Each structure stands twice: as structure tokens, then as C-alpha cells.
Amino acid sequence: MAVLLLLPVLATACVFSVGVGLWVVCSHFLTADIPAAIGHPVKLRVFHCLLQLLVTWGMIFEKLRLCSMPQFVRFVHDLMPLKKYPDLEIKDLRFGTIPVRLYQPKASSNTLRPGILFYHGGGAVLGSLRTYHDICCHLSKETDSVVLAVEYRRLPKHSFPVPVKDCMAVTVLFLKSLNMYGVDPARVVVCGDSIGGGLATLICQNLVDNSDLPKIRAQVLIYAALQALDFRTPSYGQNMNVPLLSLSFAFYCWSAYLNISPSWKSTVLKGAHLPVEVWEKYRKWLGAENLQERFKKRGYRQIPLGPLNEAAYLETNLVLDVQNSPLIADDEVVSRLPEACIVSCEYDLLRDHSLLYKKRLEDLGVPVTWHHMEDGFHGVFNTLDMGFLYFPCSTRILNAVVHFIEGL
The missing domain is CATH 3.40.50.1820 (Alpha/Beta hydrolase fold, catalytic domain)
Structure with missing residues (x-):
């Protein structure tokens, strides 16, 4: 019974997560300027989208008063292996x-x-x-x-x-x-x-x-x-x-x-x-x-x-x-x-x-x-x-x- 109750919550969370990702990608392509001289435009687009995704989730968590945006982004960054x-x-x-x-x-x-x-x-x-x-x-x-x-x-x-x-x-x-x-x-x-x-x-x-x-x-x-x-x-x-x-x-x-x-x-x-x-x-x-x-x-x-x-x-x-x-x-x-x-x-x-x-x-x-x-x-x-x-x-x-x- 508990599992059945959790399913709608998980589905909502998944849909919301996908929506946040799509919003970040769309926002990037609408606003970001990638000069041709930089080279490797795909790399820069991926890097920027990943960073913006972290910042966006951080802002969401900040609005929910779970943690601040800087704390969330630094927490995720610090998960990277040395x-x-x-x-x-x-x-x-x-x-x-x-x-x-x-x-x-x-x-x-x-x-x-x-x-x-x-x-x-x-x-x-x-x-x-x-x-x-x-x-x-x-x-x-x-x-x-x-x-x-x-x-x-x-x-x-x-x-x-x-x-x-x-x-x-x-x-x-x-x-x-x-x-x-x-x-x-x-x-x-x-x-x-x-x-x-x-x-x-x-x-x-x-x-x-x-x-x-x-x-x-x-x-x-x-x-x-x-x-x-x-x-x-x-x-x-x-x-x-x-x-x-x-x-x-x-x-x-x-x-x-x-x-x-x-x-x-x-x-x-x-x-x-x-x-x-x-x-x-x-x-x-x-x-x-x-x-x-x-x-x-x-x-x-x-x-x-x-x-x-x-x-x-x-x-x-x-x-x-x-x-x-x-x-x-x-x-x-x-x-x-x-x-x-x-x-x-x-x-x-x-x-x-x-x-x-x-x-x-x-x-x-x-x-x-x-x-x-x-x-x-x-x-x-x-x-x-x-x-x-x-x-x-x-x-x-x-x-x-x-x-x-x-x-x-």
C-alpha cells in the first residue's frame, strides 16, 4: 500500500526533474552566446547547461528553504573524485x-x-x-x-x-x-x-x-x-x-x-x-x-x-x-x-x-x-x-x- 502511495510522488518528482532540465536547455539556447572563435561549441554548451542545472536546482532548494544555492552547488562539486x-x-x-x-x-x-x-x-x-x-x-x-x-x-x-x-x-x-x-x-x-x-x-x-x-x-x-x-x-x-x-x-x-x-x-x-x-x-x-x-x-x-x-x-x-x-x-x-x-x-x-x-x-x-x-x-x-x-x-x-x- 505504501509503495502505491509513493508512486504518484515519484512520478511527479520525475516529471518535475525532466521539466527543470528542459527549461535549463531551452533557456541556454535562447540566451547563451557561443562565439565561433572559442571552438568546441558543443563542449561549452554541455558545460554551461550542467552548471546552470546545478544553479537552478540550488535556487529551487533555496526557495524551499532546504539549503542555499551556493551550498548546494559546492556540495555537488565536492562529490567529484580527486x-x-x-x-x-x-x-x-x-x-x-x-x-x-x-x-x-x-x-x-x-x-x-x-x-x-x-x-x-x-x-x-x-x-x-x-x-x-x-x-x-x-x-x-x-x-x-x-x-x-x-x-x-x-x-x-x-x-x-x-x-x-x-x-x-x-x-x-x-x-x-x-x-x-x-x-x-x-x-x-x-x-x-x-x-x-x-x-x-x-x-x-x-x-x-x-x-x-x-x-x-x-x-x-x-x-x-x-x-x-x-x-x-x-x-x-x-x-x-x-x-x-x-x-x-x-x-x-x-x-x-x-x-x-x-x-x-x-x-x-x-x-x-x-x-x-x-x-x-x-x-x-x-x-x-x-x-x-x-x-x-x-x-x-x-x-x-x-x-x-x-x-x-x-x-x-x-x-x-x-x-x-x-x-x-x-x-x-x-x-x-x-x-x-x-x-x-x-x-x-x-x-x-x-x-x-x-x-x-x-x-x-x-x-x-x-x-x-x-x-x-x-x-x-x-x-x-x-x-x-x-x-x-x-x-x-x-x-x-x-x-x-x-x-x-
């Missing part, structure tokens, strides 16, 4: 209360090794030590370095400034104990992708005046998120529907991370959340005139600035804090930063962050090694070692980073 790397010693540790994962080559070395502090991406919504395990293993193995990956606290429980504080705390503790891990204090590198690249930049800026710790040797920024002010630069219009980071999902991450109401979306996209004098002040660094002409093609249209919304300004002005927008830090700070390796992707919503920061560093005399992936998109680095979902661009990014670190 690949074994027999030539590396991998330890899960805690620096204070913050989980970290240490990667060390097992082979003995007559010299101290470089050290890499890695801050993962994911907009403080996605991403974890497990999802970046292969990337960190490759960095450790191929550069013969000690890698420390940081599991900073994320949404939904922790928003700005918690991730910044967590990464700073781990970085300081690591720099104080380099001899314990056999790391050369003259070759410590900070590295990150997306929001992790922004965190790496902040670490460099926050430590620039600290004379009690070893100096950061270099910063490796992979399609980094470097400013939270402006959603009107060319790449936002050109790549707003390119997987894996659409404008709508980027705004979701932005508003959740900064605890800003998503209802301000239309206001923020028009630039009406900040006064004209603010835009004039930072135009010298954020203006599209700072970009090469080739990056303003593909249908770029300048979005006119909307009239100031005072209520929006009161809620969103924390975007002017350099801890959210390291791209607008003072010249006196930026000019003293370590050399940088910057990786940008043509079909990335955040592409212009990298291009604008590259120009700032170069204008102030900071050495920059720049690699632009003409077929790259946001998140492509994570496809490293993903089997069918692997994109060759991810290997080129890895090779560029490895070559840069080996040359330090």
Missing part, C-alpha cells in the same frame, strides 16, 4: 580556523623552493579546495613549488570583507613560517583567478608597506575581478551572455558579496549609482579610452550615464573601497607593487578589468607579462583535466603561468 598525484605530498591543514591545502613535491631539493599562495575564484559563490585541486597540483608539480591554497569563507554566511580578512590572515601566517615549508622568502608568489585574482591583488597592495614580512615577489592574475564600480566597459556589453559568466550571474555574485539589494540592477548597469564627480575622478583609469581600439569592436556601444539615484548611492558606495576595487588604488601604492603576470580572455565579461589594470601597472613602471587568450572565456582554466569538457586554452594558461614562475 585525481591522485603520487609525486606530491598533499596535506589538509588549518591556519587558525581557516582551512588550507598544502602541496609539496616529494622529491628532495638542495635549494629552497618557490612558494605560491593560491586564492580560488567562483565569485565567493562557487569554488573550493576540491574544485581547484588539479590546478594546484599542476602548479606545484610543474614549477617545483610549494603551493598553499586558501579556503576562505564564502556566501551565503560570509560576505565582504570576510574573504579578504581570511586571505590576509593566511598569507601573513604563511610568510612568517616559510622556513617550515622549505620556501625561498625571495620567491613567494600570490596567484588567483576571477575573485581570487582580485584577492591576490589586494594582498599585494595591503602588504606593500609591511617591512616585517618577506616581500611578495610577483602576482599572477588570471581573468581577475579588479573593480566593482563600472558595468559599462566594452567587455560587459560584448560578452554579457557568453558562458560561463553571464552578466546576470555576475551581478548576482556582486550584489550578494557586497550585501547590496539586487533590485538596484538597472540603476547600477546605467552607472546611476555613483555621482558624476566620481566617474570623472576615476575616468583616467576606468574609461574606455584606456583600451586598445581592437577591444572596442564587436558591436561596442557606449552606455550613457544615468542621473544619480541618491538611495542607490547610499547603499552601493562601498564599491569605492579599494578592498573591493583594487584597480582604483592610489598611484603611490600601485607603483610599488611587484611585477605581474596577467592573463586575460577575449570572451570574458571581466576582460577589461585585466586590460585596465595592465595599463595602470605599466604606466607606473611595474613590469607586466601579459597573455591574452583570443579563444578564452571566463572559467576556462577550470577545465584543466576535465576529460570531455577540457579546453586546450586551459593548458596554454597553465603553461604561461608556469613559464613566468620558473623565470623568477
Whole structure:
């Protein structure tokens, strides 16, 4: 009898699940833009649909108050098996209360090794030590370095400034104990992708005046998120529907991370959340005139600035804090930063962050090694070692980073 009663429930659940899947697929084909230059369009469509399916189910569970969307997506991601790397010693540790994962080559070395502090991406919504395990293993193995990956606290429980504080705390503790891990204090590198690249930049800026710790040797920024002010630069219009980071999902991450109401979306996209004098002040660094002409093609249209919304300004002005927008830090700070390796992707919503920061560093005399992936998109680095979902661009990014670190 109980089985008979369960049958309608199971049938309903199956029909609902199929409906969710069909909705995700239809939504993808109606909204997603797959540029021909990316190559492997089927792979990208499959990858995007899988990610959107996880996010959609996460939203459903969040509405049902079973768990939050970020918790559900990270839970499913963390079910993926970890690949074994027999030539590396991998330890899960805690620096204070913050989980970290240490990667060390097992082979003995007559010299101290470089050290890499890695801050993962994911907009403080996605991403974890497990999802970046292969990337960190490759960095450790191929550069013969000690890698420390940081599991900073994320949404939904922790928003700005918690991730910044967590990464700073781990970085300081690591720099104080380099001899314990056999790391050369003259070759410590900070590295990150997306929001992790922004965190790496902040670490460099926050430590620039600290004379009690070893100096950061270099910063490796992979399609980094470097400013939270402006959603009107060319790449936002050109790549707003390119997987894996659409404008709508980027705004979701932005508003959740900064605890800003998503209802301000239309206001923020028009630039009406900040006064004209603010835009004039930072135009010298954020203006599209700072970009090469080739990056303003593909249908770029300048979005006119909307009239100031005072209520929006009161809620969103924390975007002017350099801890959210390291791209607008003072010249006196930026000019003293370590050399940088910057990786940008043509079909990335955040592409212009990298291009604008590259120009700032170069204008102030900071050495920059720049690699632009003409077929790259946001998140492509994570496809490293993903089997069918692997994109060759991810290997080129890895090779560029490895070559840069080996040359330090």
C-alpha cells in the first residue's frame, strides 16, 4: 500500500526533474552566446547547461528553504573524485580556523623552493579546495613549488570583507613560517583567478608597506575581478551572455558579496549609482579610452550615464573601497607593487578589468607579462583535466603561468 502511495510522488518528482532540465536547455539556447572563435561549441554548451542545472536546482532548494544555492552547488562539486598525484605530498591543514591545502613535491631539493599562495575564484559563490585541486597540483608539480591554497569563507554566511580578512590572515601566517615549508622568502608568489585574482591583488597592495614580512615577489592574475564600480566597459556589453559568466550571474555574485539589494540592477548597469564627480575622478583609469581600439569592436556601444539615484548611492558606495576595487588604488601604492603576470580572455565579461589594470601597472613602471587568450572565456582554466569538457586554452594558461614562475 505504501509503495502505491509513493508512486504518484515519484512520478511527479520525475516529471518535475525532466521539466527543470528542459527549461535549463531551452533557456541556454535562447540566451547563451557561443562565439565561433572559442571552438568546441558543443563542449561549452554541455558545460554551461550542467552548471546552470546545478544553479537552478540550488535556487529551487533555496526557495524551499532546504539549503542555499551556493551550498548546494559546492556540495555537488565536492562529490567529484580527486585525481591522485603520487609525486606530491598533499596535506589538509588549518591556519587558525581557516582551512588550507598544502602541496609539496616529494622529491628532495638542495635549494629552497618557490612558494605560491593560491586564492580560488567562483565569485565567493562557487569554488573550493576540491574544485581547484588539479590546478594546484599542476602548479606545484610543474614549477617545483610549494603551493598553499586558501579556503576562505564564502556566501551565503560570509560576505565582504570576510574573504579578504581570511586571505590576509593566511598569507601573513604563511610568510612568517616559510622556513617550515622549505620556501625561498625571495620567491613567494600570490596567484588567483576571477575573485581570487582580485584577492591576490589586494594582498599585494595591503602588504606593500609591511617591512616585517618577506616581500611578495610577483602576482599572477588570471581573468581577475579588479573593480566593482563600472558595468559599462566594452567587455560587459560584448560578452554579457557568453558562458560561463553571464552578466546576470555576475551581478548576482556582486550584489550578494557586497550585501547590496539586487533590485538596484538597472540603476547600477546605467552607472546611476555613483555621482558624476566620481566617474570623472576615476575616468583616467576606468574609461574606455584606456583600451586598445581592437577591444572596442564587436558591436561596442557606449552606455550613457544615468542621473544619480541618491538611495542607490547610499547603499552601493562601498564599491569605492579599494578592498573591493583594487584597480582604483592610489598611484603611490600601485607603483610599488611587484611585477605581474596577467592573463586575460577575449570572451570574458571581466576582460577589461585585466586590460585596465595592465595599463595602470605599466604606466607606473611595474613590469607586466601579459597573455591574452583570443579563444578564452571566463572559467576556462577550470577545465584543466576535465576529460570531455577540457579546453586546450586551459593548458596554454597553465603553461604561461608556469613559464613566468620558473623565470623568477
